[in-house]
Amino acid sequence: MNQVFDADVIVVGSGALGSNAAFELAKHGKSVIILEAGEHIPRWKIVENFRNSSNKSNYNSPYPNEPWARNSYDEQYIENTGSFEFRPGMLKLVGGTTWHWAAACWRYLPNDMKLKTLYGVGRDWPMEYSELEPYYARAEVALGVCGSDTQDQSGHDGEAFPPRSTPYPMPPEGDTYLFQRLRARLAPAGYVFLHEPNGRATTPYDGRPACSGNNNCMPVCPIGAMYSGDVHAKHAQQAGAKLLTDATAYKLEKGEGGKIVAVHYRSSKGDDVRLTAKYFVVAANGLETPKLLLISDVANSSDQVGRNLMDHTGQGLQFLADEPVWPGRGAVQQGGIFNRRDGEFRKERASVKHAFANNVPNMAVAQRLIEQGVFGKELDERIRHDAARWVDVSTVYETLPLATNTIRPSTTRTDALGIPMMVVNYEVDDYVKAAKPGVDADYADFVKIMGGTVVEDNTGWQNRDHLMGTVIMGSDAKDSVVNHECRTFDHPNLFLATTGVIPASGTINPTLTGVALSIRLADIIAREV
Amino acid sequence: MISRRKLLFSGAAITGAGLLSSTWVGSALAQQVHNAASNDVEQLHQLSLFLTEREALDPSLTLRVLARCTEADPLFPDKMKALWGSIAQQGLSRVGQLSASPVYQTPAHKDTVQKIVRAWYLGYTGTPVSMRAVDDTKLVTFTGALAYTPTLDATVIPTYSRGHTNYWVNPPSTVAND
Ligand SMILES: Cc1cc2nc3c(=O)[nH]c(=O)nc-3n(C[C@H](O)[C@H](O)[C@H](O)COP(=O)(O)OP(=O)(O)OC[C@H]3O[C@@H](n4cnc5c(N)ncnc54)[C@H](O)[C@@H]3O)c2cc1C
Ligand code: SF4
Numbered sequence: 001m002n003q004v005f006d007a008d009v010i011v012v013g014s015g016a017l018g019s020n021a022a023f024e025l026a027k028h029g030k031s032v033i034i035l036e037a038g039e040h041i042p043r044w045k046i047v048e049n050f051r052n053s054s055n056k057s058n059y060n061s062p063y064p065n066e067p068w069a070r071n072s073y074d075e076q077y078i079e080n081t082g083s084f085e086f087r088p089g090m091l092k093l094v095g096g097t098t099w100h101w102a103a104a105c106w107r108y109l110p111n112d113m114k115l116k117t118l119y120g121v122g123r124d125w126p127m128e129y130s131e132l133e134p135y136y137a138r139a140e141v142a143l144g145v146c147g148s149d150t151q152d153q154s155g156h157d158g159e160a161f162p163p164r165s166t167p168y169p170m171p172p173e174g175d176t177y178l179f180q181r182l183r184a185r186l187a188p189a190g191y192v193f194l195h196e197p198n199g200r201a202t203t204p205y206d207g208r209p210a211c212s213g214n215n216n217c218m219p220v221c222p223i224g225a226m227y228s229g230d231v232h233a234k235h236a237q238q239a240g241a242k243l244l245t246d247a248t249a250y251k252l253e254k255g256e257g258g259k260i261v262a263v264h265y266r267s268s269k270g271d272d273v274r275l276t277a278k279y280f281v282v283a284a285n286g287l288e289t290p291k292l293l294l295i296s297d298v299a300n301s302s303d304q305v306g307r308n309l310m311d312h313t314g315q316g317l318q319f320l321a322d323e324p325v326w327p328g329r330g331a332v333q334q335g336g337i338f339n340r341r342d343g344e345f346r347k348e349r350a351s352v353k354h355a356f357a358n359n360v361p362n363m364a365v366a367q368r369l370i371e372q373g374v375f376g377k378e379l380d381e382r383i384r385h386d387a388a389r390w391v392d393v394s395t396v397y398e399t400l401p402l403a404t405n406t407i408r409p410s411t412t413r414t415d416a417l418g419i420p421m422m423v424v425n426y427e428v429d430d431y432v433k434a435a436k437p438g439v440d441a442d443y444a445d446f447v448k449i450m451g452g453t454v455v456e457d458n459t460g461w462q463n464r465d466h467l468m469g470t471v472i473m474g475s476d477a478k479d480s481v482v483n484h485e486c487r488t489f490d491h492p493n494l495f496l497a498t499t500g501v502i503p504a505s506g507t508i509n510p511t512l513t514g515v516a517l518s519i520r521l522a523d524i525i526a527r528e529v
Numbered sequence: 530m531i532s533r534r535k536l537l538f539s540g541a542a543i544t545g546a547g548l549l550s551s552t553w554v555g556s557a558l559a560q561q562v563h564n565a566a567s568n569d570v571e572q573l574h575q576l577s578l579f580l581t582e583r584e585a586l587d588p589s590l591t592l593r594v595l596a597r598c599t600e601a602d603p604l605f606p607d608k609m610k611a612l613w614g615s616i617a618q619q620g621l622s623r624v625g626q627l628s629a630s631p632v633y634q635t636p637a638h639k640d641t642v643q644k645i646v647r648a649w650y651l652g653y654t655g656t657p658v659s660m661r662a663v664d665d666t667k668l669v670t671f672t673g674a675l676a677y678t679p680t681l682d683a684t685v686i687p688t689y690s691r692g693h694t695n696y697w698v699n700p701p702s703t704v705a706n707d
Binding site for chain 1: 676
């Protein structure tokens, strides 16, 4: 008997990863339903919300935080039990969190994917860089990435690396004056500066205008020059996918033969709906995806769902240089220092990346001076003086998967739909801590070379909003949740499109890799459905 | 009779979209409020001119600073007047003398100075809390925040680009003198 399904494939989550998977599947002629917890909000409204926000440094503030679709800064969203307050800035609306990312689009290095083999720590990926490479190329086209085809991205100042089958879709933007000055003075001391490949259009691309330096990539690009997931949510719909908003998936239903047969969702209007499909893709991000699996009691025979939570734990430095370097012109970040991206040292300590923020610093500058009791004309003069000299370094550390760093459904808190919120337990481990003295030494060096006055050099550990490890990928069903295809070991028709599958974090932002994996899993599903 | 303070800071006047809309100051209610509380408004305006060392400030923003600060602390108008009185009493003629003066050593006065100057320069009142949906901050102004004015020729007010792709490869033309 032929069974009738609501769709060939149901995708949960319309972020960059889910929308790219849905678009690829729809292009293959598959019928696709996307379930999205949030609503569609037009860009102009978000821009207005930002302009009217009283806390502009809170990048979630222009975005919805509905009782039935809480964003991650909601008081109730995460209960932390560990010593570190883990709280990434995740969003709930059509397009997901990349509405306010900074669009860094790095590829992993081949060595990043063989961490255990080469350095004896963490885990290997169950696949080689060369297998992922063609999908990186497609992901770069999808996201409209601009980048340098000549740099050695391993940070060793060698030939162009890692290997590429295609050039970047767009040339890099010009170097900001800030970047030029820092490089001119720090590079002679041995610091290797790299341009950061990024999803900002440098020429009109896929309906997006070229970046004009609005300096507001976080929390919203007013002109959509920067890629965000809504681009592919729209493309997917234009290719025939059906997008249901205000539809929070809360249960994956198991059937015979280990297959998932249905997904259940609820809406704020009281709908409670069961939808069937041949295949399911959960793309609800690195926290919501494991939560959904755990509350559905699926895919967890390894007991690894919700474990191995990794962020790129961060640290920061702010100082005033001895010359005007004028941050705030152009996009909010452009690149950084990569000497410690890869090497034998990874046997003992985390790899590290330093990036330079390029935000208009006036608010931080003024606040500091006012606190110091500087007023009137002197305040205005000092604002200009200090804003021109403000240097903001943002460092990230590689982290290892620890079974004790977890995300679990809450047993005490629910949202307005009655769906559990989450509990996170996160500790920064010795592998990260062992790399800190090197970072502190770099900081002292930067300040010295730039003739700097320290504003803040002891920030403590910080969130970097990169969610990895929580539905970890591996070659063994006993210790991993998905295989190299992003297919769950337990359910042959359940795939996970999330950075949560990443088993080795490296130091680079994970979204491009997530999109590459999403395009790859869509190809695999399309062959089977 | 409704006292002028009650009128100015009643829920109707200060909450909801009304205050946020740029037309608010022109509305009939605003005019009424403006007249009713003109004494407080005028004093805050003069004090703000002194604290920011400016010849002129947007009077509609004075109204907003007053409304926001009073919303957070109903005693703000009294504190503001007490501060102004102390400044006059000490004979401070320039704000440059303020932070070293006894006025600023009085915690209550220092706090009031900080509130007013922050509201004008940062464009909000209250204390931002990071990584939380709710805090006590309230918007006064975005583009009118005085912290932006000293660099308007060199950097943008975020979201309001005046440039084009790659303008940023050059420094501002003033760089040699900055
Ligand atoms: C401030 C900031 C800056 C960042 N900068 C970078 C950067 O420069 N480079 C980079 O690579 N990464 C960056 N990131 C990380 C990046 O945003 C994420 O990796 C990316 O958004 C992941 O995409 P996703 O589609 O997996 O998840 P999301 O973008 O979070 O989308 C998930 C979607 O699923 C929906 N959803 C969740 N649960 C359910 C449910 N149960 N039912 C239905 N729908 C559901 C959500 O509403 C959301 O729309 C940054 C993050 C932040 C917060
Ligand atoms: S700099 Fe401006 S235009 Fe460019 S991506 Fe960022 S916000 Fe958009």
